[in-house]
Amino acid sequence: MDKPEFYQRLAEILDVEEVKPENVLKDFDGWDSLAILSVLAMADAKYGVSIKAEEIRSVVSAQDLANLVEAKQK
């Protein structure tokens, strides 16, 4: 998995310039139910994995989210 590309896609969903691995997702203004749905769609379309909304809500940082998607790919 290309992590920088993943963070860039996450930045587009959150409508910010940049997302760093250590950033806490809840700290973003744009981190709402629509963003979560967009992450589900991105994980499905770009990485071929299905994640549940609860799983996304349980992760803290952007890096946790990247790891979750990566773990599902295996």
Place this chain on the structure above:
Amino acid sequence: MNFTFHRKRISGVLVVVPANERSFVEEMRNFNFPKGRSLKLKEVMGYDKRRIVEPGVCVSDLVLFGLQQLFEQGLLKREEIDALLLVTQTPDHFMPATSSLIQGRLGLKQDMLCLDINQACAGFVIGLMQAFMLLEQESVNKVVLVNADVLSRKASPKDRNIYPLIGDGAAITLIERDDKDSVIHASVKMDGSRAEALIIPAGGLRLPSSPETARLEDVGDNNLRAKDHVFMDGSEIFNFVQTEVPPLIENLLARAGISSAEVDYFLCHQPNRFMLEKLADKLKVPYARMPNNVVEHFGNSGSVTIPTVMAYNLRERLLREQLQVCLAGFGGGLAWSAMLLRLGKLAFNNIIEYE
């Protein structure tokens, strides 16, 4: 599961929507929800206007209104109806079947079949399949398929995950034998192990309605819902649709020997614009060939949405000419269905308002 039908056709479509129109952005103000986010949801999901019934209006009221209009306009005769199939999740009563109530209120002949079918968003294709099978009988010449739901009455007005999205309505579809040797392919799949992703927990005999099941509970994000209300696991349904529906459609096309490019329109169930765009992306179909605008005008009305796409987006064309279309429905059950057919030269294809 695959099905093939011969010499059957849809000959007319009439959609009945309640005159009562609600605005998404207005309604979201009742939830103390930031307006900016409501506007973003409107833009991405397509939530805007929807139609819901006034208190007390039942499925049979909408259907009666539509059928009477067809009788008055001479588009259908009472005595022609050999079968009345009603697909609904929100019947007037547990018993008897709502289709029988409609037959009685309209004074239809006794020499006919009335059948309620408990199916949700996959129910338009499933209803068509039942109609085609009945038309194998010599005694059956015309089947009236009715898809109708008033799910707004089972949604919590304090649950913004579902209440502002739902639409009510009824669709009446006439089905008869075709003189031409038309072939219709269909495919259906079911997964009851995921039934709880879309469910009204109470009100049946497993959990009868009581003061306890009517009590609103905080289900997170300031949303309140009772067990008497409809529940939807949005992310589960989203993943289900993106995973299961593309292969269903691809296999159907392959079996029929038709390429995606030969399909004029993909007429899908309409949960929201976002899901349909993602579905189109996955199937590599341009958005113009998979209309996604029903939810923004009428809301999500379950199995009524596919005939609504036909009448709202393709009214003139389907009156005038025949198109190759692929239908696809998906939702409660879980159930997902698709059908490939030539559709058009309809006798009528309208949307009317129920006051």
